[in-house]
Amino acid sequence: MALPQTELRPMGKPIGRKEDPRLIRGKGHYVDDVMLPNMLYLCIVRSPYAHARIRRIDTSAALAAPGVKLVLTGEDLAEMNLAWMPTLAGDQQMVMATGKVLFQYQEVAAVVAETRAQAEDAAQLIEVDYEPLPVVADPFQALEPDAPILREDKEKKSNHIFHWEAGDREETEALFRDAPVVVKQNVRFPRVHPAPLEPCGCVSDWDAARNKLTLYVTSQAPHVHRTVLAMVSGLPEHQIHVISPDVGGGFGNKVPVYPGYVIATVASLKLGVPVKWIETRTENIASTHFARDYHMTAEIAAREDGKVLALRVKTIADHGAFDAAADPSKFPAGLFSIVTGSYDFKAAFVEVDGVYTNKAPGGVAYRCSFRVTEASYLIERVMNILAQRLKMDPAELRLKNFIRKEQFPYHSPTGWVYDSGDYEKTLKLALERIGYEELRKEQAEKRARGELMGIGISTFTEVVGAGPAHQFDIVGIKMFDSAQIRFHPTGKVIARLGVRHQGQGHETTFAQIIAEELGLSADDVLIEEGDTDTAPYGLGTYASRSTPTAGGAAALCARRIREKARKIAAHLLEVGEDDVVWDGVAFSAKGLPGRAVSMKDVAFAAYTNVPEGMEPGLEATYYYNPPNLTFPNGAYIAVVDIDKGTGAVKVRRFLAVDDCGNVINPMVVEGQVHGGVTEGFAIAFMQDIPYDADGNCLAPNLMDYLVPTSADTPHWETDRTVTPSPHHPIGAKGVGESPNVGSPAAFVNAVVDALSPLGVEHIDMPIFPWKVWNILREHGITE
Amino acid sequence: MNIRVKVNGRLYEADVEPRTLLAYFLREQLNLTGTHIGCDTTTCGACTVLFDGKPIKSCTVLAVQADGHEVMTVEGLESNGQLHPLQSAFWEDHALQCGYCTPGMLMAAYGLLQTNPAPTDVEIREALSGNICRCTGYMNIVKAVQNAARKMAGENQEAIEEAAASGTSTD
Numbered sequence: 001m002a003l004p005q006t007e008l009r010p011m012g013k014p015i016g017r018k019e020d021p022r023l024i025r026g027k028g029h030y031v032d033d034v035m036l037p038n039m040l041y042l043c044i045v046r047s048p049y050a051h052a053r054i055r056r057i058d059t060s061a062a063l064a065a066p067g068v069k070l071v072l073t074g075e076d077l078a079e080m081n082l083a084w085m086p087t088l089a090g091d092q093q094m095v096m097a098t099g100k101v102l103f104q105y106q107e108v109a110a111v112v113a114e115t116r117a118q119a120e121d122a123a124q125l126i127e128v129d130y131e132p133l134p135v136v137a138d139p140f141q142a143l144e145p146d147a148p149i150l151r152e153d154k155e156k157k158s159n160h161i162f163h164w165e166a167g168d169r170e171e172t173e174a175l176f177r178d179a180p181v182v183v184k185q186n187v188r189f190p191r192v193h194p195a196p197l198e199p200c201g202c203v204s205d206w207d208a209a210r211n212k213l214t215l216y217v218t219s220q221a222p223h224v225h226r227t228v229l230a231m232v233s234g235l236p237e238h239q240i241h242v243i244s245p246d247v248g249g250g251f252g253n254k255v256p257v258y259p260g261y262v263i264a265t266v267a268s269l270k271l272g273v274p275v276k277w278i279e280t281r282t283e284n285i286a287s288t289h290f291a292r293d294y295h296m297t298a299e300i301a302a303r304e305d306g307k308v309l310a311l312r313v314k315t316i317a318d319h320g321a322f323d324a325a326a327d328p329s330k331f332p333a334g335l336f337s338i339v340t341g342s343y344d345f346k347a348a349f350v351e352v353d354g355v356y357t358n359k360a361p362g363g364v365a366y367r368c369s370f371r372v373t374e375a376s377y378l379i380e381r382v383m384n385i386l387a388q389r390l391k392m393d394p395a396e397l398r399l400k401n402f403i404r405k406e407q408f409p410y411h412s413p414t415g416w417v418y419d420s421g422d423y424e425k426t427l428k429l430a431l432e433r434i435g436y437e438e439l440r441k442e443q444a445e446k447r448a449r450g451e452l453m454g455i456g457i458s459t460f461t462e463v464v465g466a467g468p469a470h471q472f473d474i475v476g477i478k479m480f481d482s483a484q485i486r487f488h489p490t491g492k493v494i495a496r497l498g499v500r501h502q503g504q505g506h507e508t509t510f511a512q513i514i515a516e517e518l519g520l521s522a523d524d525v526l527i528e529e530g531d532t533d534t535a536p537y538g539l540g541t542y543a544s545r546s547t548p549t550a551g552g553a554a555a556l557c558a559r560r561i562r563e564k565a566r567k568i569a570a571h572l573l574e575v576g577e578d579d580v581v582w583d584g585v586a587f588s589a590k591g592l593p594g595r596a597v598s599m600k601d602v603a604f605a606a607y608t609n610v611p612e613g614m615e616p617g618l619e620a621t622y623y624y625n626p627p628n629l630t631f632p633n634g635a636y637i638a639v640v641d642i643d644k645g646t647g648a649v650k651v652r653r654f655l656a657v658d659d660c661g662n663v664i665n666p667m668v669v670e671g672q673v674h675g676g677v678t679e680g681f682a683i684a685f686m687q688d689i690p691y692d693a694d695g696n697c698l699a700p701n702l703m704d705y706l707v708p709t710s711a712d713t714p715h716w717e718t719d720r721t722v723t724p725s726p727h728h729p730i731g732a733k734g735v736g737e738s739p740n741v742g743s744p745a746a747f748v749n750a751v752v753d754a755l756s757p758l759g760v761e762h763i764d765m766p767i768f769p770w771k772v773w774n775i776l777r778e779h780g781i782t783e
Numbered sequence: 784m785n786i787r788v789k790v791n792g793r794l795y796e797a798d799v800e801p802r803t804l805l806a807y808f809l810r811e812q813l814n815l816t817g818t819h820i821g822c823d824t825t826t827c828g829a830c831t832v833l834f835d836g837k838p839i840k841s842c843t844v845l846a847v848q849a850d851g852h853e854v855m856t857v858e859g860l861e862s863n864g865q866l867h868p869l870q871s872a873f874w875e876d877h878a879l880q881c882g883y884c885t886p887g888m889l890m891a892a893y894g895l896l897q898t899n900p901a902p903t904d905v906e907i908r909e910a911l912s913g914n915i916c917r918c919t920g921y922m923n924i925v926k927a928v929q930n931a932a933r934k935m936a937g938e939n940q941e942a943i944e945e946a947a948a949s950g951t952s953t954d
Binding site for chain 1: 824826866875909
């Protein structure tokens with residue numbers, strides 16, 4: 001039974017989660033569970049138009065409606081200088097529209113009333129007079145010289161947001177000039193949405209008597225939210241108490257500060273009572289951060305034997321109406337330059353141009369690790385096309401081009417220093433476990449019979465754990481993370497971290513790290529996150545950074561405590577400090593293993609019997625600035641069968657072999673992989689948020705934006721190799737996003753492989769049955 | 784409107800607006816906040832409770848429709864401080880992460896095991912296909928339901944054996 005265990009040395013063990021006892025009893029505490037005395041409800045009125053001037057807003061009927069306490073519009077916020085707020089990307093975004101709206105479902109007005117229903121009723125009574133404007137829904141059209149300018153507030157009269165590039169253009173072009181083989185492919189990564197099951201929301205509670213704002217909020221980065229809120233509102237930071245309680249999934253959706261949080265806060269400041277805002281699913285999908293929407297063109301230059309030489313990538317990035325992509329400030333295209341992947345290219349050149357359109361803002365979300373999803377998908381797709389052109393087995397092509405394990409730390413042509421990897425080992429394990437050769441034989445037999453079976457491989461390299469202070473910051477704050485550990489006199493520990501989990505099991509796994517370092521059991525360590533008054537400042541949980549950053553901080557913080565504990569142990573053992581031996585569970589006197597004191601004894605002594613001159617107590621804080629990111633990798637293989645009559649793809653098998661270095665809790669890692677691969681499956685086969693030419697969002701709810709159910713979802717197989725990160729205190733790398741980063745390419749490669757006898761080289765996601773069916777019909781395979 | 788509803792074995796009398804959804808009645812009037820809201824189109828099943836023993840989505844039933852009926856929520860699963868076998872199986876098999884779908888998932892699984900005490904994996908996946916989970920990829924949920932079915936069969940077996948043993952007692 002995998003329930004919390006009291007054994008020592010818990011590192012690497014599949015111990016049951018400490019979070020579960022409350023969650024399986026319905027005793028979690030999520031934002032909408034927060035009920036405060038005199039609490040009011042906020043409902044937001046949203047734009048039906050994608051682009052329109054606001055002529056007039058009539059709020060009189062709403063103000064007169066039962067229970068209504070306040071109505072707010074953009075003009076009210078403008079008077080407080082709050083109609084716009086800064087984004088994490090260094091742009092500005094409207095909190096509520098003034099002058100005009102820029103995307104459908106944008107915030108236009110807000111009603112605060114005594115009940116949720118009254119607020120919704122009154123919201124219906126607000127009349128807005130719109131003058132529709134020409135809409136830009138296509139990012140390529142946005143760059144046309146005669147395109148309507150969307151952002152009249154910007155100095156630069158253009159829909160172009162930024163140009164960003166990495167790598168060596170000249171060296172890359174020289175290699176392309178002489179290359180015997182060049183493969184070129186346009187690849188679109190569609191707009192999708194992370195759609196956590198719990199939508200976004202908050203309860204904002206301004207207490208004038210205490211001069212303190214308490215904000216309960218669905219937040220992956222509560223400290224950053226507090227700082228941004230202080231910057232936006234002008235309230236001093238020590239008078240803002242942000243609490244991110246249990247979060248019902250984040251998946252990158254809950255990193256930004258949303259207009260709803262600011263509006264609820266303004267309402268609470270004006271009314272002096274708590275105001276709750278909980279968005280609906282439709283509001284969540286249509287207005288909060290989307291993911292992807294990259295239009296990419298990749299070219300690979302190679303030799304005829306399959307050795308790759310250079311990679312050239314051009315991308316148009318659709319960012320919607322405001323650039324609010326949650327990136328580190330120096331990385332407007334995230335870490336997309338990891339696009340050379342697991343392969344040893346001589347040179348690469350990567351360009352990204354960001355574009356405004358009349359759509360909701362976002363871009364960085366949904367297990368993307370700052371655009372690594374796009375990068376990995378692209379390279380794994382075009383490597384497959386290269387294999388197809390050269391009539392090489394895609395596994396063989398990969399093995400030929402892998403960065404070899406002796407090349408680590410590997411300096412990539414776009415400037416990354418990969419920490420470690422043994423890609424050949426990882427892929428070979430995957431090939432063996434899935435029975436690759438047998439599958440290829442079976443495929444050949446099936447092809448001879450006219451059946452469509454495909455095998456898809458994806459051998460990706462992730463980059464997670466942002467990151468080193470000299471490169472990475474969010475709104476100027478360096479991307480360190482932190483841990484604070486405090487021993488109680490009886491040897492029990494409370495530890496707080498600057499990250500904020502949303503289901504990833506930190507309350508268990510961080511307890512394992514700390515217990516391992518301090519010779520305790522995980523049950524002796526209570527983990528808390530998400531309360532900015534109590535937890536040390538950290539940058540939050542996203543981009544799989546918790547283990548690389550706060551995981552490092554937790555281990556080093558525990559070791560800092562152990563230094564003091566050693567001095568106390570020497571005092572208790574009556575030996576010199578140099579004669580104290582730590583065996584992982586207790587301190588003993590060198591050469592006298594019988595004379596030992598446990599950490600529990602030391603903790604008690606820290607409060608009752610410290611050496612003369614020593615500060616009592618036993619606690620430490622550690623802010624960890626990681627020296628590099630971590631680079632986990634994986635080899636994923638999908639096997640699919642295609643129904644020739646309907647075009648439906650059946651995923652027969654899927655194997656994910658991940659290497660995230662040393663594993664803290666294999667059960668938790670496996671759960672992360674199952675969830676992430678299910679997302680990758682959804683992205684490959686089901687998910688897209690299209691907009692029509694008028695800017696109408698065509699998939700704003702779970703009827704049209706598909707999320708796989710248990711009946712849709714295949715059975716997943718997992719395995720792993722272990723190549724520790726040499727620079728990380730416990731050799732662990734991040735992993736949470738690997739399965740989403742790695743899996744879409746494996747699915748698509750499998751489908752294209754099945755259709756390759758027809759000459760098919762690429763199909764854009766999502767691979768709906770009708771897309772395959774159309775191809776089959778073109779080739780006369782079905783009618 | 785006044786309604787009388789038995790929730791987790793306890794009778795509640797309450798005044799509700801006719802338009803109040805059962806999910807909000809449970810959450811906001813009875814403070815049973817284990818039942819969650821995840822969508823606005825009756826798709827996700829996070830609000831699943833048992834209505835006269837059958838799983839329903841409480842976001843799509845009015846509280847007034849529950850007048851005179853029995854409702855069971857996740858808070859009613861545990862009895863006498865003992866976790867229900869489904870709850871302990873979800874814990875053992877890591878069938879939850881963020882925990883947001885868990886209450887609805889547990890109630891849907893409870894409903895399944897009432898009518899089908901030994902379901903196949905396919906039957907479990909079908910029965911839970913009205914319940915969306917974003918974290919687990921469902922694998923461990925299916926495993927946990929199987930685990931719970933075995934536990935419950937074992938408990939039944941024990942109960943039968945105990946009854947048999949006490950029946951044949953010669954004391």
